[in-house]
Amino acid sequence: MSVLVISGTGTGVGKTVVTAAVAAIAVAQGRRVAVLKPAQTGVAPEEPGDVDVVAALAGEITAAELRRFPDPLAPDTAARRVGMPPVRPSEVAAAASELAQTHDLVLIEGAGGLLVRLDPDGGTLADVAWSLGAPVLVVAEAGLGTLNATALTGEALRTRGVAGAGIVIGSWPEEPDLAARCNLEDLPSVANAPLVGAVPAGAGVLPAAEFAQVARRALAPSLGGEFDAKEFTGRFPA
Ligand SMILES: Nc1ncnc2c1ncn2[C@@H]1O[C@H](COP(=O)(O)OP(=O)(O)OP(=O)(O)O)[C@@H](O)[C@H]1O
Ligand SMILES: C[C@H](N)[C@H](N)CCCCCC(=O)O
Numbered sequence: 166m167s168v169l170v171i172s173g174t175g176t177g178v179g180k181t182v183v184t185a186a187v188a189a190i191a192v193a194q195g196r197r198v199a200v201l202k203p204a205q206t207g208v209a210p211e212e213p214g215d216v217d218v219v220a221a222l223a224g225e226i227t228a229a230e231l232r233r234f235p236d237p238l239a240p241d242t243a244a245r246r247v248g249m250p251p252v253r254p255s256e257v258a259a260a261a262s263e264l265a266q267t268h269d270l271v272l273i274e275g276a277g278g279l280l281v282r283l284d285p286d287g288g289t290l291a292d293v294a295w296s297l298g299a300p301v302l303v304v305a306e307a308g309l310g311t312l313n314a315t316a317l318t319g320e321a322l323r324t325r326g327v328a329g330a331g332i333v334i335g336s337w338p339e340e341p342d343l344a345a346r347c348n349l350e351d352l353p354s355v356a357n358a359p360l361v362g363a364v365p366a367g368a369g370v371l372p373a374a375e376f377a378q379v380a381r382r383a384l385a386p387s388l389g390g391e392f393d394a395k396e397f398t399g400r401f402p403a
């Protein structure tokens with residue numbers, strides 16, 4: 166079963182765009198791809214959710230959402246506020262396993278960072294990854310402040326015995342400042358994980374055909390692309 170969990174250091178770091186990039190590459194390779202958002206918060210019933218954004222960028226995918234909560238909050242909190250049942254990690258794992266029977270790749274995008282609660286018992290996306298034996302891709306910000314958040318995420322994965330799939334910078338600025346340039350070397354070091362991609366800022370608004378090309382250049386061979394961390398880092402000397 167090929168399941169990849171896409172988490173990150175927090176909300177708004179570019180998980181959806183990175184999910185779309187992984188999906189776009191796999192779709193271009195002719196693979197059957199499903200994208201699962203266990204809990205979509207802060208989106209009204211008729212509005213597009215993250216999986217719809219991924220579908221618009223990546224093309225032919227199966228988009229699945231288990232629950233949608235109106236308030237833009239952590240899933241557990243958002244469920245509690247409206248009296249809806251929370252999404253349990255076991256339910257997410259079961260849905261992913263079912264999708265894996267008919268797809269070559271299942272991507273699961275969390276809400277916010279790794280330890281954001283899904284349910285009142287403290288279940289998180291890390292539990293989902295652990296029970297599926299699936300690796301977690303960590304999406305991180307480029308600039309100042311990202312080292313601590315990424316190191317904490319790496320530590321949380323190791324503590325729980327969950328495999329990491331590397332770090333992807335969700336939005337790499339056109340003109341990276343000193344902190345962003347230094348982070349190219351420091352992120353892998355503090356998180357003890359390889360840098361496996363950097364998606365250029367602005368990629369999320371490209372038409373699908375262009376996005377697929379950008380995605381290939383932005384992600385490493387482990388994710389189906391051509392990104393070379395050494396070459397990339399060398400282009401932006403600290
Ligand atoms: N590489 C990028 N190109 C263009 N826009 C981007 C890029 N990365 C992030 N963004 C924008 O930044 C905002 C936050 O990114 P995104 O929605 O992907 O965050 P997220 O990590 O998926 O958050 P959530 O926890 O809500 O799922 C969005 O408006 C998105 O369009
Ligand atoms: C509404 C937002 N876009 C996300 N879907 C949920 C983010 C929850 C973050 C909780 C937290 O870490 O404090």
Ligand SMILES: [Mg+2]
Pocket residue numbers: 180181215274
């Ligand atoms: Mg998202």
